[in-house]
Structures are given as C-alpha cells and as structure tokens.
Amino acid sequence: MIISVLSGKGGTGKTTVSVNLAISLAGKDEKVLLVDADVEEPNAGLYLKPMLEESLPVSIPVPKIDRDRCDYCGECANFCQFNALAVAEGAALIFPELCHGCGGCVLVCPKDAVQEDTREIGVVEKGWADSIKFWQGRLNIGEPFAVPVTRHLKSELANSKEHTIIIDSPAGVSCPVIEAVRDSDFALLVTEPTPFGRHDLEIALKMVEHLGIPHGVVINRAGEDNKIISELCQERNVPVLLEIEFSSRLASLGSTGVPFSKVLPEWQDKFFEMYQAVKEGCSCAS
Amino acid sequence: MQIGVTAAGKDLESVVDSRFGRCAYFLLVDTETQEYEAVNNPGSSAGGGAGIKAAQAFLKSGAKALITGQPGPNAFKVLAAGGVKIFQAPGGKVSEVLDLYKNGELKEITTPGGPNRGHGSR
Numbered sequence: 112m113i114i115s116v117l118s119g120k121g122g123t124g125k126t127t128v129s130v131n132l133a134i135s136l137a138g139k140d141e142k143v144l145l146v147d148a149d150v151e152e153p154n155a156g157l158y159l160k161p162m163l164e165e166s167l168p169v170s171i172p173v174p175k176i177d178r179d180r181c182d183y184c185g186e187c188a189n190f191c192q193f194n195a196l197a198v199a200e201g202a203a204l205i206f207p208e209l210c211h212g213c214g215g216c217v218l219v220c221p222k223d224a225v226q227e228d229t230r231e232i233g234v235v236e237k238g239w240a241d242s243i244k245f246w247q248g249r250l251n252i253g254e255p256f257a258v259p260v261t262r263h264l265k266s267e268l269a270n271s272k273e274h275t276i277i278i279d280s281p282a283g284v285s286c287p288v289i290e291a292v293r294d295s296d297f298a299l300l301v302t303e304p305t306p307f308g309r310h311d312l313e314i315a316l317k318m319v320e321h322l323g324i325p326h327g328v329v330i331n332r333a334g335e336d337n338k339i340i341s342e343l344c345q346e347r348n349v350p351v352l353l354e355i356e357f358s359s360r361l362a363s364l365g366s367t368g369v370p371f372s373k374v375l376p377e378w379q380d381k382f383f384e385m386y387q388a389v390k391e392g393c394s395c396a397s
Numbered sequence: 398m399q400i401g402v403t404a405a406g407k408d409l410e411s412v413v414d415s416r417f418g419r420c421a422y423f424l425l426v427d428t429e430t431q432e433y434e435a436v437n438n439p440g441s442s443a444g445g446g447a448g449i450k451a452a453q454a455f456l457k458s459g460a461k462a463l464i465t466g467q468p469g470p471n472a473f474k475v476l477a478a479g480g481v482k483i484f485q486a487p488g489g490k491v492s493e494v495l496d497l498y499k500n501g502e503l504k505e506i507t508t509p510g511g512p513n514r515g516h517g518s519r
Contacts, residue, residue: 188453194446197453199479206471209446255445 113268113276114389115295115324119311121282123301124331124355125149127365129279130158131372132299135382136275137242138372144274145240148291149281150233150248150260158370159240166236169248169263170229171212171256176203180224187216187225208255233260235267244274257287265290275386284318292319297393298326299352304336309343316347325392327352329385350392353385400498401425401460402491407435409492415466418448424491425460428499448472455481464494464503473509 116129126149133145147153156163174187174196185198195209196216207230216225233250246267248260268276280291292298298319302312312328319326326349330340333354344351355361364371372378403420404411409431414420418440426433436458440451448468452475455463462482476483484503486494497503 185453194443194449194453197449197475197478199456199475202478204474204478206446206449209449 112297112390112393113278113295114297114299114386114393115278115280115292116299116301117280117288117292117315117319118282118301119284119313119315120302120308123282123303123308124329125282125301126155126158126279127331127355127370128299128301128329128353129277130155130370131378132382132386133159133243133277134370134372135379136277136386138376138379139383142244142274143242144244144246144268144271144276146264146268146276146278147245147247148261148264148278148287150250150257150264150287151281153247153249153279155279156240156245156247157368159243159245160368161238161240161243161245163236163238163245165238166234167263168231169233169235169260170231171210171259172214172227173207173210173212173230174205174216175226175228176205177224177226178203180222182222182224184221186219186221190215190219208253211256212259232256235260235263244271257281258290261287261290265294284314289318289322292324293322295324297389298324299329299389300326300349301329301331302340303332304330304334304338304340306339309339312340312343316349327389327392329353329355331355332357350388352388353381398428398462399425399458399460400428400462400464400495401455401458402486402494403438403463403465404435404491409433409490409495411491413464413466413486413488413491413494415486415488417463417465417468417472418443418451420451420465423455423458423460425458426491426495428495446471449475452476452479455479464498467506467510469511470509473506 116125136143147155188196188198193209195206197204232254237246248264250257250260302308328351334357361371402424403414404422404424405414423436440447443450448471452472456479464484464486483506485506
C-alpha cells in the first residue's frame with residue numbers, strides 16, 4: 112500500500128505526519144518504507160537520522176551536436192518547446208539547463224547530427240533509520256527540473272511491495288507533487304486551521320479528486336479555529352482522520368528534531384488508528 | 398542597412414522595450430529609407446528560455462544590429478553566434494533611439510546582463 116502525504120500550503124506538517132506515521136507503524140512491527148520525495152529540499156532525514164548506504168545518480172538525456180554532420184538547418188531548435196537549442200549560421204548552441212530530455216531533437220534532425228548525451232541532475236539515496244527503510248531524492252542545487260529525480264525514486268517502489276510505503280510529497284500541486292502522489296492508494300492531506308490552510312487545501316483536494324486517489328485530512332496545529340477546515344471537509348464529504356493539537360510541547364520537540372511519537376507513545380496509537388482508517392478507505396481495500 | 402529595435406508597440410512612436418526576451422515586438426527598420434516592419438516576438442509568451450527563443454527569431458529576421466535594454470546571458474550567446482551587434486538604448490521612443498544610433502551615440506554592449514531579468518524566470 113502506498114500512502115502519500117501532501118498539502119497545498121507549505122509548512123503545514125507533511126514531514127511531521129510522514130515521520131510520525133512511519134515511526135508508529137514500525138513500532139507495531141509493520142514493514143515500512145518512508146520515501147522523501149520532496150527532492151528540492153528533503154528534510155525527513157533530519158528527524159529520522161537514517162544511515163544512508165547507497166547513492167544512485169539520476170541523469171537526464173541532453174543533446175550533443177555532431178559538428179561534422181550538422182548543416183545548421185535549425186529543425187532541432189524549431190522543434191524544442193523549451194528553447195534548449197538555438198541555431199545560427201555555423202553554430203548550434205545547447206542550453207542543457209532548459210532541456211527536459213524528451214529526445215525530440217534527435218528524432219527530427221534530418222542529418223542525424225543530434226546525439227544523446229547524459230547529464231546528472233541529482234541522486235537517489237537509500238538507507239535505514241532503525242527498522243524503517245528510508246529513501247530520499249536530492250536534486251542538485253540550481254537544477255530546475257525535479258520530476259526526473261522523483262520519477263527515479265518511484266520507479267523502484269514496485270520492488271518494495273511487502274512494505275507500507277509512505278511518500279512525503281513536496282508542497283503545492285505542481286508537477287513534482289503530481290509525480291510524487293500519482294498511483295498512491297491513499298492521500299493524506301495535511302492542513303492547518305487558517306484561511307491559507309483552507310484555501311490551499313481546496314486546491315489540493317481538487318488535485319487528488321482529479322487523480323482519483325481516495326483521501327482524508329489531517330489537521331495540524333488544531334485548536335479553536337478547526338471549524339474553518341472541518342466545515343469544508345463536511346461539505347466535501349472528506350473524513351478528518353487525525354487532529355494534532357497546537358501545543359508548545361509538540362512544537363518544541365519538533366524544533367529540536369525529535370519526532371513526538373518517539374517520546375509520547377500515545378501518539379503512536381493515534382497514528383496507528385489513523386492508519387487503520389486509511390487502510391479501510393484505500394483503493395487497495397478488497 | 399536593417400536594424401532591429403525592441404519595442405512595446407508596432408510603430409516608430411512606440412517606446413523602446415528595455416527587455417529583450419520578453420519584448421512585444423521587434424521593429425525592423427531600414428536605416429536609409431526609414432521603412433519599417435513590426436515582427437511579433439515569440440519569446441514574449443515562452444514558458445522558459447524566452448531570451449533564446451527571441452534571439453532565434455531575431456536571427457531569422459536577418460538584421461545584423463539590435464537596439465535594446467540589456468539581453469541576458471542566453472540571448473547574448475545566440476545573438477553573438479549570429480554576428481548581431483547589440484546597442485544599449487537609454488529608453489524613450491523608437492524614433493529617438495534611432496536618431497541616437499545614427500549619430501553614433503549608442504553604446505555597444507559586449508557583455509551579457511544577469512539572467513532572468515524578464516518575467517519568465519521560473
């Protein structure tokens with residue numbers, strides 16, 4: 112089963128939920144794999160402090176011009192939707208940082224002058240945090256395209272089917288998020304009881320509805336203002352699966368890098384209870 | 398000779414657009430006859446790589462000189478590969494900067510500006 116943890120708004124507690132859920136499942140002897148798919152700034156490792164054992168480079172294809180064959184016709188530049196190529200008389204220029212690696216320029220070149228080279232844009236790292244299997248993707252600084260790293264991370268999930276897989280997604284609803292959460296069996300939408308939290312939750316709800324992923328909501332920093340979220344959930348018929356109260360105890364643990372369920376075991380029960388509800392509501396339930 | 402000016406509008410009374418990659422039009426002006434033609438800049442609507450797209454279109458126009466604000470590094474590379482001389486406009490109307498150009502009062506730009514000066518930065 113794959114559970115993805117996402118939010119519209121940033122900073123609502125995706126990583127808090129992912130990490131505490133992983134710890135709670137591991138505490139009940141479940142096999143669990145936590146995947147930090149926020150490849151632009153993976154931070155679940157700050158809480159789990161995993162031992163990373165493997166580092167696999169992620170590359171994308173980029174064009175290379177054979178100057179002996181190129182007659183500067185410009186077909187490649189004309190084809191490229193991302194303006195990664197430009198052709199002048201006697202010069203073909205490549206802008207690798209704009210290339211999405213689609214390979215179209217190789218196909219359209221009438222002289223077979225465009226070849227495929229590769230460029231490393233990040234890594235996938237694998238290791239363990241006690242009994243929790245831990246993977247993360249890291250996009251190199253300055254690289255604009257996160258999706259290939261996320262895709263690489265997810266391409267290997269099929270080999271971990273015996274695990275409950277938790278995907279810690281980036282914030283927002285852009286391409287890297289969609290790549291992270293697609294094909295999940297359940298989506299946990301983490302939000303906070305503020306107007307921003309509600310606004311961005313609505314956007315995230317639209318996305319998971321569009322992707323057809325069963326979903327539920329976690330309200331973090333819950334308290335007096337919960338109504339702003341619970342009313343929306345009622346309207347949209349979305350279950351609120353867990354509330355994490357706004358307390359200085361939880362906040363101070365978080366700020367020192369300690370997942371609260373590690374020191375407050377009653378939270379492991381709450382997260383496990385949520386997991387049971389997720390299992391019931393998920394698309395893999397038979 | 399033909400010279401291109403980045404412009405906000407389609408005629409010589411339009412203001413010069415200081416952006417290269419995201420300008421609305423290239424005004425292609427014949428410096429002898431003052432005849433001109435406005436060409437849409439396809440870079441203005443590009444998701445990314447606007448400067449490259451604009452520069453590629455500019456090369457196609459055949460003009461060998463350009464008056465603009467300050468092209469970014471990618472556009473500069475493409476324009477330089479095409480042998481285009483670039484002159485910096487102080488602002489004002491197209492007709493005004495053309496006069497400055499004819500009097501030799503515009504400075505030639507030989508180094509690119511910083512990246513992502515336009516609106517298309519990701």
